[in-house]
Amino acid sequence: MSPFAIFDWFARWLVTSVFGLDVESHLGASIHFFFYDVPKVMSLLLVISFAVGVLQTWLQPEHVKRWLGGRKTIFGNILAACVGIVTPFCSCSAVPLFIGFLKGGVPLGVTFSYLISAPMVNEVAVALLWGLFGFKVTAIYVGFGVALAVLGGFVISLLRLEKWVEPFIWQIQAGNLEDDGSQPQMALEERIRLGWASSREIFASVWPYIVVGIGVGAGIHGYVPAELIVRWAGPQNPFAVPIAVILGVPLYANVAGVLPITEALVGKGLPLGTVLSFTMAVTALSLPEMVILRKVLRPQLLAVFIAIMTAGIIGVGYLFNTLMT
């Protein structure tokens, strides 16, 4: 039995007993969709962001920098991509993080692996994918995301693009946070408190998007005919994946609002690989992050980074759609 059966039961009860509707009717289907998905996604988000918040207390960037320093082989990329799964990432921290890593002896390609995986595999995207599409799809997303981060960073290190990092960075005198024992080891209670605090903070900032997104998704679910979606974005349209990627770029930070809409579209025949590509474009190819990264990357390196990511994300979509058919 699905762990979410209770929410399904509640939504059915609401539709049939409270509203007196058939679950198969247009309005009934929409209401069921809304009241099944909202509590499911919200509870997953709380649990996952709490777990990640607790894990994060062991993974402060200052520690990560020490682990990744001097790792020149592909194992550095793998480690960086894996650490990126559970580390916090805020695009306003991207620049100090990037400089701190480079000055701490982390190779450029390894830094990129981290920079790709940290925003792509984040708790909000994972909670939504899990709630809306199930565990398997989520695992595939994380797997492809990490693979992309490893390969993207590895390609950048092979190309030896250090010359295209803004030269001022090499001149900066980077300090180290002194570890003089003044910051004692955190007790587990403190970690749990911090995890809970970060969970609440994330929840507070994304819940309105989730409600609106699922509301729109519910409308599509009940009323938009499947033929429409299949005709425009179905497996027969070879351009659907690149178009989804382009659409995803300006939707930064709204993964919570747009994923529920895609769930409804998948129900109408939109291929899952297209959704995976779209989600990756929303999280990893965000416009504001590119603007921020431009401060530390020369245009050539930024262009290489965007090209690698775009090609990789589109590739993931085609690969997945081909494997599934």
Add this chain to the structure above:
Amino acid sequence: MKIQILGTGCAKCKQLTENAEAAAREAGISYELEKVTDIAEIVKFGVMSTPALAVDGKVKLVGKVATPAEIKPLLVQA
């Protein structure tokens, strides 16, 4: 006492500034507040996640918006 807020100027940095000022007022400490927005300066502190808070040149908090209640003991200690 010198309180420094390290951050490139996002909403979180503003919030931390307000909280730090509230904490200092509550503790009755006379202070001088400086916003460090230059990225090279921030990196010099060894800080990689913003916003951060430094008291008299020593980093006390990294990468989070602490509440005034959390900041107060850091100011009193220093």
